[in-house]
Amino acid sequence: MKRLFARYADVMDSVSVFIGHGCSVLFFACIAVSALEVVMRYGFDSPTVWSTELAMTLCASAWVLAVGYVTQRHRHISITMIETLVSPRVWRVMRLLQMVIAAGAVLVLTMALWDPMLKVLKRTEHSGTALNSIQPTYLKILLVAGCVLYILQLAANIIRWCQRTEGEIAGGH
């Protein structure tokens, strides 16, 4: 059983890191699309109708999907001054608490985002622009996916906490 959990943590870590690295590609694409728009608009006097929406969608995807990577690297922003004030044992317990609270909050957020997602899945929401893409629908699904990723990675972190295999912790939980 213990090995099964450890295996899960390992797999989850690599999934998060893999997706996180994939997010770099999305950002590169986003930069390319935005820079291209400048060239098209001012170089060739022919602005595109798709660049804004595409750039936003790419960036939003990277933001949201990076969450596993950020969590795996313990890079969430928090105030950890208190670490210097309490004993290492107390701090260890507090760290578990931080992760449990985060998992609980994100779980409730997922529940909150669930119905809006079902709604756009049933009745597609478009952007209402010239491109009229399904961006609003996509973003609502994306947020749920990000939350699920966050929870799964938190679970992996909690397993590592229990098994004391966390390694160096730099930032928040």
Add this chain to the structure above:
Amino acid sequence: MGIELITLLIVVALLALMALGVPLGITTLTVSLATAILYFGERAGFFIVAANVGEVLHKYELIAVPFFVFMANVLERSGIAQSLFDSMAILGGRFRGSVAVQTCVVAVVLAAMSGIMGGEIVMLGLIALPQMLRLGYDRKLSIGIICAAGALATLIPPSVVLIVYGLAAQVSITKLFAASAVPGLILASLFIIYILIRVRFNPALAPIYDIPETGLPLFQRVKYLKGVVLPGLLIGAVLGVIYSGIATVTEAAAVGAVGALVVAAVRNELSWKMARDAMRQTVLTVGSIIWLVLGAVSLIGIYNRIGGGEFLRGLLTSLDIAPILVIVVMMLIVMVLGTFLEWIAIIFITVPIFAPVVVDLGFDPVWFGVLFAMNIQIYYLSPPFGPACFFLKSVAPKDIQLQEIFAAVLPFIALQAVGLFLVLFFPDLALWLPNLLD
């Protein structure tokens, strides 16, 4: 339950979760979810949080943030700071305190390329600090300059702080950029004047040093300008694109990101690995920032709905003092929050409440944005949560303690406060440039 009591409970809950070390984004999210569900029940509560959280991903201007972060990361990995510093040392010549003054100037140039605080302090900490210490400069003076001048990255445009403020207050980011340029230079000048005065009265603080090239006549030294040319072009490209109205701030940021890669390529420092690492770092930074925004936006949405914004605006406007003092009160609140909160959280929590009051009192929200960004400068330095100090600590020689850094920045915090009050009482310092562009 009255809004006063709810406000108090919200603040207590926020502080408790933060003290526990819960990430700030989760802290605000938890409190907003709890408030929403308790106040509206599950269905309406869930809806209001989901709607506000979802809207964050529709904010086009926010895309500029990863671009500027990436740009800074590329510059950090290229040797631009080093060659800037070298050319400045040679161009500047020798006078007492010259290295310290050059550090300020280099910091300003870097600030005009970078939109985030951190990288610049790391760069200066790696390049300028060892140099000053080796030459026998006073430790505290050296440390203070690097933290204070390095923090200018988010006051001198481009600035991610101003972008986020512009989003929260719904004012033109281009105008904010134009308005903050002069105050940024004022702060830099204050730093330089302070250095010159200090070393004049206490020469032991800054020995005169010798680089052979600085002995050459000026026209021969000019050839060392080359370290300045590329950064200059990059700055010109980004700011030029923004102010000429050619492109949106977001597109200018994209141009800047491409420009940074081009500069690195011209300097033969671009590699796939370098670009990749810079982007992975960007993913981590931005990926953590977005949760701060999500949480804060969610909290302010629910707080507004239960009448909190109205309540706090009422409190502020009912203060029986001169309007300008209301602004001072707001600045003090930001300063207090700055001792323990992250800047994005400060902006998203205070600005939606402050900005309408600022407008009601007859002030320009652009001017207030500049004051806000100057206040954030203080936040970077001020203990106990002074991010600029943490950044310097991470690269400073091991024997430099955090306490020493905090002591070293104190006079510079005073200078930042002087600058803040200058702009507070002479709004034209900030506003003449944007008005000119209008």
Add this chain to the structure above:
Amino acid sequence: ETFSIQTSFNAGDFSTQYLTETWLPKIKEMTDGRVEIQLTPNGSVVPARETPDAVAAGVLDGDFTSVNYFAGREPAYAIMGDLISGYDTPQQMIGFCKDGGGEAVMQKAADAVTGGEVQVVACGPYSREALPARVPIRTFEDLEGKKIRSPEGLAAAVFQAAGASPVSIPFSEVYGALEKGIVDAADASAYVNNDATGLHDVAPYPLYPGIHSMPSMQFTINKAKWDALSPEDQKALRDWWYEAMFAMAAEVDKKDQELAARDGAGEKIEVINWAQEDRDQLREIARKEWENYAQKSDLAKEALDANLSYMTEIGLFKN
């Protein structure tokens, strides 16, 4: 009872202030204090796009929003939100909402995007946007080949059909684009607002009264809250809203006319007022584009048919 209503007007807008100061006290009066309205500005509680669901969920008691925000949810909202080059005056279109079946269509659209928990009380526009231009566009024929900044969708389609080439740029860049001649004319706002933002300095040939856009709003109340009201209070709310919109339309119109008269008398700006036959010509062209757009959904088709029959009734179309 106090209804918390979110509007798509921004906090500092003229309309927000005008409604808050002049009209909010009146509803209290009309219902003997039983109904009060608290108007919260754009995005203060939920994003404008989400207001129908917010009203359905009871987060907001109602909304007072430009329905164009919902065009991505149901194409009928685009037809109802801004029938490009359709009506000549806001009063005509308020009439469509009030007496010509507009409300019924709006109710169907609201039911389509929510679960029937939203009551449409009233709908209609309050202003017609002017069209600042840097070159004279005096007639329908003059539109040929002009580059016009226009919002994507129906407006762009109509301009294109009329021979112009629509350009899509963000609103924040309209000034620069007119100044540099990147566009010849630009969809912007009402005359008074264009004057305030200085657009006429760079575009001295404004078309006023405008020829294209007339954004329409809706006033909705949560169904449960609505049903709890007495019929008299329900009637009072509806009457109140239409009175307010007619008054606001008159107010904006007055300001627009004053400024247009001032500019018309001066040298620098030439205010162009299209002849009725040019307006009718554009309307005929636009009609084909509306019909194209109305293909997008059954409800859009229904919305258009309702508009067309009312327009025929009041003489904007011959048949």
